[in-house]
Amino acid sequence: MTYQTLLLEIRDAIAFVTVNRPDKLNALNDQVMLELGKAAESIASEPEIRGAILTGAGPKSFVAGADIGDLARQGPFDGKARAQRGQRVLRRLETCGKPVIAAVNGFALGGGCELAMACHIRIASENAKFGQPEVKLGIAPGYGGTQRLPRLVGKGVALQLILTGEMIDAQEAYRIGLVNKVVPAADLLAESEKMMRGILAMGPLAVRLAMEAVDQGLEMTLDQGLLLEANHFGLLAATQDTKEGLTAFLEKRSAKFQGR
Numbered sequence: 580m581t582y583q584t585l586l587l588e589i590r591d592a593i594a595f596v597t598v599n600r601p602d603k604l605n606a607l608n609d610q611v612m613l614e615l616g617k618a619a620e621s622i623a624s625e626p627e628i629r630g631a632i633l634t635g636a637g638p639k640s641f642v643a644g645a646d647i648g649d650l651a652r653q654g655p656f657d658g659k660a661r662a663q664r665g666q667r668v669l670r671r672l673e674t675c676g677k678p679v680i681a682a683v684n685g686f687a688l689g690g691g692c693e694l695a696m697a698c699h700i701r702i703a704s705e706n707a708k709f710g711q712p713e714v715k716l717g718i719a720p721g722y723g724g725t726q727r728l729p730r731l732v733g734k735g736v737a738l739q740l741i742l743t744g745e746m747i748d749a750q751e752a753y754r755i756g757l758v759n760k761v762v763p764a765a766d767l768l769a770e771s772e773k774m775m776r777g778i779l780a781m782g783p784l785a786v787r788l789a790m791e792a793v794d795q796g797l798e799m800t801l802d803q804g805l806l807l808e809a810n811h812f813g814l815l816a817a818t819q820d821t822k823e824g825l826t827a828f829l830e831k832r833s834a835k836f837q838g839r
């Protein structure tokens with residue numbers, strides 16, 4: 580698959596995906612969303628990809644939101660359709676079964692903040708800025724911001740960000756739990772890769788089922804979520820990876836996981 584608006588490079592099992600419209604601060608137009616959907620599908624289905632790191636081209640912006648030019652032309656029905664298409668793309672990324680890290684290298688506004696929130700982990704450079712400024716444009720978040728932001732930072736802080744449209748810096752995003760880590764800009768990709776390599780050294784089936792339990796469990800009652808967790812725990816006991824992980828510990832050696 581060739582991309583016009585994304586760069587996708589697979590290096591040692593990690594897909595490095597870069598939104599590549601730096602002249603428009605990597606704003607998400609329809610082409611970017613289409614290609615992000617294809618990239619999410621590749622990440623999910625291609626066995627040589629075991630995790631993905633998502634970033635934006637250029638020093639200034641991760642993604643500065645949905646493309647305002649596209650939004651200016653939409654009516655109510657295509658507006659709804661655009662929101663649902665975008666939501667599906669982000670959800671596919673979130674449920675691709677492999678870890679996805681957002682390496683946030685600058686503005687993550689509107690759809691950019693929403694895209695980062697659909698990733699499993701967010702690492703921000705010191706110059707990153709976050710916000711849901713849609714209300715300033717007379718619109719509301721449409722790619723999951725009203726749903727994922729309160730799940731990540733709590734209802735009160737989420738409403739403050741969504742209703743005021745204010746922009747916050749990386750340290751504030753870290754303080755409220757929106758990002759996992761803040762690093763110097765020069766170290767962003769290396770730090771993201773380091774964390775990803777650490778995750779990829781773990782049992783891949785265990786990683787996959789743990790992500791699934793967290794994702795699905797958040798929408799369940801505690802008892803349902805606990806049952807799901809116990810089912811996964813039991814299922815993993817039938818895998819070679821679990822036997823290898825436990826035996827390796829007892830034999831005082833590193834585990835060699837095969838993903839089966």
Ligand code: COA
Pocket residue numbers: 602603604606607643644645646647648686688689690712713716
């Ligand atoms: N959609 C379309 N184009 C965008 C964009 C977006 N969301 N964000 C930035 N751009 C474009 C600008 O129009 C400009 O294009 P031009 O050079 O052809 O005029 C280019 O990217 C550079 O942006 P500019 O505004 O000149 O950079 P800046 O450093 O002065 O400001 C921002 C940076 C992020 C503060 C500002 O671009 C901005 O507010 N963007 C919109 C953010 C937003 O509301 N996102 C949510 C959309 S739902």
